[in-house]
Amino acid sequence: MNAIDNEKQAVVRLAERFGRVRDAHQREQAEDYVELIADLIDGHGEARVVDLAGRLGVTNATVNNTIHRLQRDGLVTSKPYRSIFLTEEGRKLAESARERHRIVRAFLVALGVDADSAEADAEGIEHHVSDATLDAFRRYLGHADAREAKPGSFRGARQGGA
């Protein structure tokens, strides 16, 4: 019953409570946005439309539309011509998305996938891993760490083939 579990439950409740942000694709987009917004705030001090647009590969106008949806759904706040902030719920969603992203990426790297592919695939996979799978990834990382300590054993052959 740790902090992450609490957040996970909050996210589940959130998903159930809000009629909107209901189907998988919308949830994915919401997660991508709040995760990116959190990263921008941490890295730049603020998240602006133009930064999101650049990183997501869409136009400012598209980001603007999406931000309005996210605001309607209670995940972000922003006043016209000002930068974007996460609500408490948005922050929780971002945290849990980041955590999954981090684990998936680390898992793929531990499995022997090159860093670029691992990052690219983690981006897509993070939205589709159940708790059961995420736990399996965590377990594997635990064992991989243990093997790291006493070298000589198998750790994913033929790294870097792309």
Add this chain to the structure above:
Amino acid sequence: MNAIDNEKQAVVRLAERFGRVRDAHQREQAEDYVELIADLIDGHGEARVVDLAGRLGVTNATVNNTIHRLQRDGLVTSKPYRSIFLTEEGRKLAESARERHRIVRAFLVALGVDADSAEADAEGIEHHVSDATLDAFRRYLGHADAREAKPGSFRGARQGGA
């Protein structure tokens, strides 16, 4: 340079050639449809709108729309009020989707994920694994098979934690 590689290249060429079926979400939907159509043809002898609708959880009308798009994009053929067939290109796409699905599912099971979660997650993950990651999964399955033969070593602890 095996048969699967040839198909993979064909799929890549297909994706590049057709202006349509261009973005990730559409590609995923196309893969889901052709994979399901292939399964239905193998299992029932034919793929009908009503079967697709039932399995995908959408209405007949929605399936109809999508089938028209897939037909436009050269992946399926169907005459009004008749069942649906895959084109050669559709069949190749279905094959490669099935192969990825199979590997992802087997990999998750080998990692200790329960069968139901593995199946559910594979459905989503299969669309997001690069060749590099798929190779890593295959390698792990190879090693897991080897360990299977001489028991006693690690094979994913604490199975069955939904």
Add this chain to the structure above:
DNA sequence: CACATAAGTTAGTGAAGGCTAATTTTTATA
């Protein structure tokens, strides 16, 4: 064979999510 039911299709609606072009606001700088 008639006709009820199942399956498939069409028409019309709506939201999501993308774009461009035009406009407004903010910011930076000459």
Add this chain to the structure above:
DNA sequence: TATAAAAATTAGCCTTCACTAACTTATGTG
């Protein structure tokens, strides 16, 4: 401070993908 550039917004358009309701075609059974 005036003004140019950057950023944000709005308006209008498009496709996808979902729905319901109404209709047509196929199918199976009395």
